[in-house]
Amino acid sequence: MRVGIATDHGGFELKQELIAQLRSAGHEIVDFGADSLTPDDDYPDYVTPLARAVAAGQVERGVAICGSGVGASVCANKVPGVRAALIHDHFSARQGVEDDHMNVLCMGGRTVGMAVAWDLVQTFLGAGFSQAERHLRRLGKVMSLEAGTR
Numbered sequence: 177m178r179v180g181i182a183t184d185h186g187g188f189e190l191k192q193e194l195i196a197q198l199r200s201a202g203h204e205i206v207d208f209g210a211d212s213l214t215p216d217d218d219y220p221d222y223v224t225p226l227a228r229a230v231a232a233g234q235v236e237r238g239v240a241i242c243g244s245g246v247g248a249s250v251c252a253n254k255v256p257g258v259r260a261a262l263i264h265d266h267f268s269a270r271q272g273v274e275d276d277h278m279n280v281l282c283m284g285g286r287t288v289g290m291a292v293a294w295d296l297v298q299t300f301l302g303a304g305f306s307q308a309e310r311h312l313r314r315l316g317k318v319m320s321l322e323a324g325t326r
């Protein structure tokens with residue numbers, strides 16, 4: 177899968193480890209930065225281009241990291257077409273895609289270690305949207321909200 181990834185200083189080491197693992201697993205990775213550990217950098221500078229690439233279909237899924245994952249999720253969800261969520265558990269990494277069509281996984285570089293992060297990423301990438309009528313109905317209501325018609 178073609179996967180985009182981005183982080184600020186809060187998840188820099190985690191991003192580097194995830195990129196190596198993802199490439200080893202055969203994924204094509206687009207790295208939206210940060211390119212180096214810069215303690216004063218700002219997550220919107222990296223998460224915004226990632227989110228736009230997901231919305232435009234330039235990457236199939238996105239992984240957005242900051243210290244807590246909160247800023248990354250808030251930022252990514254401002255881009256129309258993005259369905260981002262801060263995830264800490266295996267169940268939500270899968271169900272967030274199956275039920276809610278999540279296309280950006282957000283994590284905290286200061287709240288999850290590599291083993292948990294790798295499980296969350298693998299689970300996220302391995303899941304697909306269910307296309308169930310009730311899930312499409314709920315997603316339609318979310319899309320109406322985004323379009324300003326609800």
Ligand code: RB5
Nearest residue numbers: 186242243244245246247
């Ligand atoms: C940066 O220190 C930190 O605020 C940021 O990485 C993120 O956790 C924000 O939500």
